[in-house]
Amino acid sequence: MKSIFKIVYIVFCIVFTFVSLCSCNAKTGFNENxxxxxxxxxxxxxxxxxxxxxxxxxxxxxxxxxxxxxxxxxxxxxxxxxxxxxxxxxxxxxxxxxxxxxxxxxxxxxxxxxxAPYVISSDKFLNDIQDLRDKEIAVSKEGCLPDLILRHILIGNGLNPDINLKITYMNEADISNKLSAGEILYSVSDVNDSASILTYTNYYYFRKDGFDIKKRLSLEEYWYKLTGKPGKxxxxxxxxxxxxxxxxxxxxxxxxxxxxxxxxxxxxxxxxxxxxxxxxxxxxxxxxxxxxxxxxxxxxxxxxxxxxxxxxxxxxxxxxxxxxxxxxxxxxxxxxxx
The missing domain is CATH 3.40.190.10 (Periplasmic binding protein-like II)
Structure with missing residues (x-):
């Protein structure tokens, strides 16, 4: 009698396990591979x-x-x-x-x-794209979208980026150091590099009185003006x-x-x-x-x-x-x- 119960129990366990596996596969589908x-x-x-x-x-x-x-x-x-x-x-x-x-x-x-990116600067008198005339601006990645968008906007506003100002390419760390030291006043970078620059210059560097590095010009706004399509x-x-x-x-x-x-x-x-x-x-x-x-x-x-x-x-x-x-x-x- 005990042997019969034992066999029934084993069969029940096998059936239960099989049903459970089938249920699991039905639920998760792709997990079987x-x-x-x-x-x-x-x-x-x-x-x-x-x-x-x-x-x-x-x-x-x-x-x-x-x-x-x-x-x-x-x-x-x-x-x-x-x-x-x-x-x-x-x-x-x-x-x-x-x-x-x-x-x-x-x-x-x-x-x-x-x-579009921002112009990040310590120059509190920077109010217009024309204020970049005869200035040096640091850009973190040559040929990437921030660089191309900046050049497009400069040209659209009558500024030749190779003649009317100086664009200098350098990495994000150098931009941070030079902005903090006041060796450069203007920069344009992608989202990630800009976040690093703003963090370093404003949170991990001794800030002098009146020396505030922040986003000054939105190139997106100039893009809207240039294309005549606000909000595009x-x-x-x-x-x-x-x-x-x-x-x-x-x-x-x-x-x-x-x-x-x-x-x-x-x-x-x-x-x-x-x-x-x-x-x-x-x-x-x-x-x-x-x-x-x-x-x-x-x-x-x-x-x-x-x-x-x-x-x-x-x-x-x-x-x-x-x-x-x-x-x-x-x-x-x-x-x-x-």
Whole structure:
């Protein structure tokens, strides 16, 4: 009798385990082929929604892990895309288009970061772009969007950037040191470098009386005046799908929904976000993270909604910039994920 009960018990356990496994697979779907989702990221606010997603295990139905793979140069980003090292990437909009125009299998999933940079300065009398005439201005990355936008606006306001003023290229650390020491008075950088500069010069350097380094001129406002389109958005960075990832529509849509959710949460919880971001960018100070969020216009906009903004932006910028920045042409409709 005992042996019969023992057999029944064993059968019950086997059936229960089988049902549980089936239930688990039905719920998690993609976990039966457990993968890691890899995302190439710069040190930028566009990466912050991904940190929120990881913290909340947002992609658990599709992957055992979502991992961030930092890159420090556009060449490194290009290599990741060409060799399919990642599923997704956060990229400067110029690089995303350039990679696509090379024939690499990538798609735009949405624009993540918007807006033109500021002129950061200790000059309290700087009130107009014309005040930069005959001045020296430090720029952190030659040929990147902040540099190209600055040059475009200068030209549009009758200033030749190679004649009427001096643009000097230097890294973010040198800009911070020279601004703090008063060796240079003006700078333009991307969101991340600007946050570092403002943090260093205003929080970790002895500030002299009346020596206040801050955002003085919004180049975005001058862009509006130049184009005659107030409020027209300037795309800076984008979320991109790479290679075969594009074919997995269910995963891509879930990723987009969670990324959008993360973006909304961050914009409402900047103080909490800086504690999360510091885990992934430990070399940063919390104040830098906070400055970057204050400085950035972090907003996720779909391909359909951002396509016109992207095309209008480049049609304007290419009036003063070589089309080589996007590898000879604007992308066709296939670039935009549907």
């Amino acid at each position: 457990a993968v890691k989702i890899s995302v190439a990221v710069p040190q930028s606010p566009s990466s912050y929604p991904l940190m929120y997603m990881i913290k909340n295990n947002s992609m658990q139905d599709f992957a055992v892990e979502t991992q961030l793979i930092p890159y420090s140069s556009n060449d490194e980003l290009n290599q990741m895309a060409v060799s399919n090292q990642v599923h997704f990437m956060i990229a400067p909009i110029t690089e995303a288009i350039k990679i696509y125009n090379k024939g690499v299998n990538v798609r735009l999933l949405g624009v993540t970061l918007w807006g 958005k300037i795309p800076i960075e984008a979320l991109i799908a790479v290679g075969d990832t594009i074919e997995n529509e269910e995963m891509v849509m879930e990723f987009l929904n969670k990324f959008r959710e993360g973006t909304k949460w961050i914009n409402s919880n900047t103080s909490e976000m800086k504690h999360i971001a510091i885990e992934y960018f430990p070399e940063y100070e919390e104040q830098e993270i906070f400055e970057s969020l204050e400085y950035a216009n972090l907003k996720f906009v779909s391909p359909k909604e951002s396509k016109k903004d992207i095309e209008e932006f480049f049609n304007e910028l290419l009036k003063t910039t070589s089309i080589d920045i996007i590898n000879a042409k604007l992308p066709d409709d296939n670039f935009y994920y549907k």
